Amino acid sequence: MKKKLHYFIPGGKTCWSLFWTLGILLICATASAQDITVKGVVLDAETKGPVPAVNISVKGTNVRTATNSEGVYAISNLSSDAILVFTYIGYKQQEVSLEGRNKLDVTLISDFGKLDEVVVVGFGTQKKINIAGAIDQISGKALESRPVSNVLQGLQGLSPGLNITYGGGSPGSVPAINIRGFTSINGGSPLIVIDGIPATSNDDLLRLTPSDITSYTVLRDAASAAIYGARAAFGVILVTTRQGTEGRNVISYNNFTAWGRPTLLPKPVTDPYIFSRVLETSTDNTPWDYVNYSDEYYKWAYMGSNDWYDYFFNKQSVSKSHTLTFSGGATVNSKPLTYYLSADYSKDNGLNKLTDDYWDRYGLRSRIGFSPLSWLKLDNNLNIYETKRALPNSSVTDLYYLMPTDVAKNPDGTWANTAAGKLAARLIDGGNRLQTMFGFQNITGASALFLNGDLQVNGDASFKRELWKTHADTKKYKIGYGPTDIREEGGTGGVSENNGYLYNNAFNLYTTYKKTIGYHYMSVMVGYNSEN
Incomplete structure (x- = not known):
């Protein structure tokens, strides 16, 4: 049997009245929080004067305004926790939380960025x-x-x-x-x-x-x-x-290994049949019809199919560098002393696979700075270096003219009587070239300050010496024209040694006067330079 249950809440009308009263109060409070009007003025931190045309935006919204000619602004209908963003060229951006305030004055700080650098x-x-x-x-x-x-x-x-x-x-x-x-x-x-x-x-x-x-x-x-x-x-x-820094001693080692490869090479035709057909067709309609292959030739055309890039070039070249440095400073009899010492070795390899193709550098650097007097600074910078550069004795770009139907070696291991065989023979057996340079440069400088640092006198003396040597030797190489027909080519051969000497001295003497008066700055420099 079904029964209906009836519930009675005493004071029900009072309960519903209280509910509506609380809802209306909440809505009113929310409306009040969203209806804040803030006013203020934007000033410059140094001059204390107003900054006109400052961009003011409410973060997270599209509400924007700007200050007038007196630096005054006003924004309405803001929430109590709104964040105002003040931006203007030449000043640092500022973000300020409103926190329920209706008056907000802001002081902008000049931002020279890297202008003081x-x-x-x-x-x-x-x-x-x-x-x-x-x-x-x-x-x-x-x-x-x-x-x-x-x-x-x-x-x-x-x-x-x-x-x-x-x-x-x-x-x-x-x-x-x-x-x-x-x-x-x-x-x-x-x-x-x-x-x-x-x-x-x-x-x-x-x-x-x-x-x-x-x-x-x-x-x-x-x-x-x-x-x-x-x-x-x-x-x-x-x-x-670089030079050392007083009070900081640092030991540093840098090393890297890099792989390089050609970014763009002409794409050759390596299919021997297509190459032969195109080569023959290219001369058919000319008075110099000197390329004519028989049908028998085309039966054996696929005996040769060479991609000469793979034969003469490395897939990639490897370069490496090692640098070890010691730098820092100390105090000697209350006088600052700085030092910088470095040693480096670098090697860059080329793409040539068949012969030496590289560049090496060995270097030592020493830079010492000392201030025997408060107004005088001395500096000595010494650099000792040696470079070696190995060059092929023949231009490797000749491979662009090679035919894929050629071979580089004969069955008996001798160099073939083809353009490819002769190029490989010149690169491997035809000699080489090596350029060597050894030198040093020493720069001694002095800097003195007068008139409370406004007047600076500098002097530099540089002594540079280099010895250049280029060694080149050409050798005969053997080409196989047949199983029993081996011939020497490459001329008579020879060795050459070229030496050069670099002698350079340079002297600088210059004086600089700098003065700042209020917002005005001036600088005057007078100098003398001599080189031989």
Whole structure:
């Protein structure tokens, strides 16, 4: 039997009234929290004056406004926990939580970014904020992360307008360097300056390991010629090497191994039948119809099917570099002494499989700094280096003209009487070339401060010596024309030894006066340079 149950809640009308009252109060409180109007003024932290046109946005929304000419702003319909973002060019961005306030004044701090960064310029340093020319500075750390032992390879793509182009992939080759695009019909390279001393050639950058460099500065505009003269007509690249830091002794070892391979090679026709047909057809309609194959030939065409890239080139080349450095500083009789010592070995291998094709560098660097007086600093920078470059005795690019139907060796092991056989014979048995260079450069410098540091006098003396030696020998090689017909080719053979000597002295003496008066800054430099 079904029964209906009835429940009775005493005071029911009172309960429902209380429920509606609480709901209305909650809605009113929420509406009140969402209806805050905030006003304020934005001031400069240094001048204490108003900052007009400051962008103000509510984080997480599309609500935006800006300060007026008096730096005043107002925003309505904000929540009590809203976050206001203040941004303006030349100032640091600020995010401020409203926290229920209806008045919010903000002080913006100037943000010079990297404008206070010291940049190496001609015969000295300046702050970026005081530089009006086209200058770009690259940190040495940008190259340390790149697996290259060649400084010039590492600079590729790091600075806008700095174009470094290699004519080939031979290890140890020197590229063409260009700043600001096309220079003249005769070409033109920028001036290289290493530790304040103009380089004798672009080769000087190959004497350095990337780990020893603090910064690179690229001077692009014509103002660089005002300091370095006509040699700087195509720009200047300033290189500053590392030195020790007082109170910090560091031992560092860097090592990398890199694999390289050709990025683009012409794709050859390796199918012997197709190659023979195309070769014969290419001469059929010419007066020089000198390629004619018989039907018997095409029966045996597939006896040869050579991809000469695999025969003459390595699949990949391996390069490696090792650098060991000791740096730091100490105090000697209350006088600061800094030191930087480094040793490096680098080896770049080429792609040539049949003969030596490499570039080696051995280097030692020592830089000592000492301040015997509070206003005087002495510096001595010594670099000792040796490079070796092995070159093939014949151009390996000749393989582009080889036919896939050729063979390099005869069945008896002699070199075949074909273009492929003769090229391989010249590379392996025809001799070799080795370029060796040994040298050192010592730079001694002094810097003195006067007039409370406003007047600085600098002097540098550089002594550079290099000995170049190129050894080349050509040998006869044997070509097999038949089982019993072995002939010697390659001329009479010979040995040559070429020696060169580089003698370079450079002296710099320059004085710089810098003065800041209020918001005004001035700098005057007078210098003298001599080279022989």
